[in-house]
Amino acid sequence: MGPSTLNLPTIFSITESEIDLDDLLAQITLKSTGAAAIFTGMVRGVTTRDNPHETEYLEYEAYVPMAEAKMKQVADEIRERWPVIEGIALVQRVGRLYPKTPTVLIACTAAHRDTGVFDAARYGIDRLKEIVPVWKKEVGPNGEEWVEGEYIPKPGE
């Protein structure tokens, strides 16, 4: 079996700095790692689905200590569902972010690619968007507007 859970790298952070994929990936790669699934979200300058519009920039803010605690919780949930996961990184960038800029990253590593590493990353980003207290205000040619989430956490989440 792999190394004990205690020593497995878990990174979670709210940051104003650029997201460095190569550095984060290196930090969650063990000697037993053979596969990584990474999701990144970026600011869309042009949106065509639902309500088509353009975006000049997004202004992100976070309730930092709670956000980091909830990211830790998302990582714990991932490890509970996919015990083969070795390293996990969850990073949310905040501040004023322009189109094409990566704003969020979820990365999961495992020994092999066929034991859930893709599903784990997918779960991570879905969950982050449900329970991690981060908000964004969209600024475009028609003024500014807060983006409204829709998930209502249940007791114990």
Add this chain to the structure above:
Amino acid sequence: MGPSTLNLPTIFSITESEIDLDDLLAQITLKSTGAAAIFTGMVRGVTTRDNPHETEYLEYEAYVPMAEAKMKQVADEIRERWPVIEGIALVQRVGRLYPKTPTVLIACTAAHRDTGVFDAARYGIDRLKEIVPVWKKEVGPNGEEWVEGEYIPKPGE
């Protein structure tokens, strides 16, 4: 709808250089991009599944012009199955590669995360391992051995 397929960025390369995730991601990010799913494989120094063993390094080689043509084909197959995909990068590193080093990357971008971008990346790595002519020799404490693939391409692949 998004930009016409003709202008969509598609990167495919066999390289001896380090894989730069941030740079590749930037190259396949459009103004309409909001999500990226990235898979990377790396050299496992310690393998526990099937035949447990240690690896000192892997020596990769490729039939370069055909490998690049087949990577292009994998990208075309992805676009046919998931027309929402915006940018695609497929990179295989060759040469002598040590544990923890990323050896391969598949990245797909799309406007949103829920329209197939994860499945497209998963398909890309599975397909690359079936039809792209690259081989690796494993060197460890007990000598060296070619890693044997098992897929037999069908006519027209």
Add this chain to the structure above:
Amino acid sequence: MNHIKLLFFATIRDRAGTKALDLDIPADLTIQGLKDKLSTDYPNLKESMHSVLITINREYAFDEAVVPLNAEIALFPPVSGG
């Protein structure tokens, strides 16, 4: 009495006109009671109280919960990170 710290984020902060507030509340006040008090004292917030998310000491909390002593309470709309 219970001395608590309130934090507001996103739309709720815009409506409250402030990021944070120190508040004295009765010792056995529930989250529902706190919402009622805020609706009365800060009319701008009244409409938001239906859909607001509330946390007690950085965990999601619900209407029946009693606000603990010296709690850090945050009020914000459903999250929209990513």
Add this chain to the structure above:
Amino acid sequence: MNHIKLLFFATIRDRAGTKALDLDIPADLTIQGLKDKLSTDYPNLKESMHSVLITINREYAFDEAVVPLNAEIALFPPVSGG
């Protein structure tokens, strides 16, 4: 006659003892015929001919295919990249 270029990779190259070979073959030789010829001329390759993958001008090819003029033919084991 048909002048073709053969390329060997991985295990097949190790057994052939060379990376590439120029070869003259009969004009209507099939891939199966080429395999037979290689098994005879290069006994080290005989065992590999059962599982070898063969490409003609960088596309996967099968036993019935006739080798085109001046073809680039590659022989290799199932791929193992990634």
